[in-house]
Amino acid sequence: MSQTLARPSGASAPSNDAAGRPYFSARNMHAYYGESYIVQGVSFDVRHGEILALLGRNGAGKTSTLRTIARAGSPELKQGEIWLDGEALHEMQSYQAARAGVQLVPEDRRIIAGLTVEENLKLARIEPPVGWDLDRIYGHFPRLAERRNQEGTTMSGGEQQMLAVARALAREVKLLLLDEPYEGLAPVIVKEIEKILEEIKEIGITTILVEQNAIAALHLADRAIILDMGEVVFDGLAKEIIDNEDLRMEYLAV
Structure with a gap:
């Protein structure tokens, strides 16, 4: 089981609203596909208007984490809380979460x-x-x-x-979840998609991005989470991963 790394020095904590709540917060999420334990106690916050890159090797639990947040029904959330702008997503079905933003x-x-x-x-x-x-x-x-x-x-x-x-x-x-937006696209088209996502970022839409092209995702994102075997092993600034070759090689192979 991987050990969660502390937030690196210099990383900013997610901003809170007037009531002291993060704009988005996942707290101790445990989710399953049947008997398969996929999302294992994942916790993180996202500030309003931030792009968070959710990274990891194949099978790390990235897409499962996105689907759990979206209340897609599979995987099934059996423990934990998910909050968006003060609303309890963990109590919602997928259509209700969509109407909540x-x-x-x-x-x-x-x-x-x-x-x-x-x-x-x-x-x-x-x-x-x-x-x-x-x-x-x-x-x-x-x-x-x-x-x-x-x-x-x-x-x-x-x-x-x-x-x-x-x-x-x-x-x-309120929260845009993107699963592999660059998958199978030519580099010139990736540049166009990146431009669109940068425009969305400037508008202030809060985004969580899953992408195998880790370097491209990190250059776009403000902060990053690395998952390994369904657990968070890094939570900090995207730049910290770009600058840390050992971390990239251990968990992302780039």
Whole structure:
């Protein structure tokens, strides 16, 4: 079992609201796929408007942690608490968490076949509308504006990733969860996705990012968590990992 490392010197503690609460907080999460113990006592905080990179080798529990936060139903949270802006996500089902502002962009993107880009975006919006309208989405995603009448599943992988992120923004977003947004994309498209995520960061949307391209994720993120075998082994500034080759090699192999 891995030993959790202390927060490195110079790392900033997550900011609290007027009541002393972190904007997002996971506390002692234990989650299971059936009898398989996947998320093993994970705890961390995220400040408002921060990008947190959630890193680790394959099988470390990164996607399972995201799905637990999103209340996806699998894995099943059997112990722990999850709080967002004072609301108890651990008491919610997935649709309730989505209405509370948790938007998960999964690795498979889940673009709805048979619908155009614009139809996918319109379907994502809820009544009364609280997320980005189409003009704002197309302003940040000009490629989607050009392809608004194209069937979503016929676009390139990078364009589908843009649509998946835009669809999340079409709803109220307090916490954006991104699972492998660069997966399978050409470097030039990765740069475009990075630009979009930097714009989202400037707007102040709180984001947790899971990404195998650890270096790219670290350059985008403010802070980082490293998971190993379902446990947190590092919690600190992203720069601390970039500057610590031994840590990267031990837990990320980069």
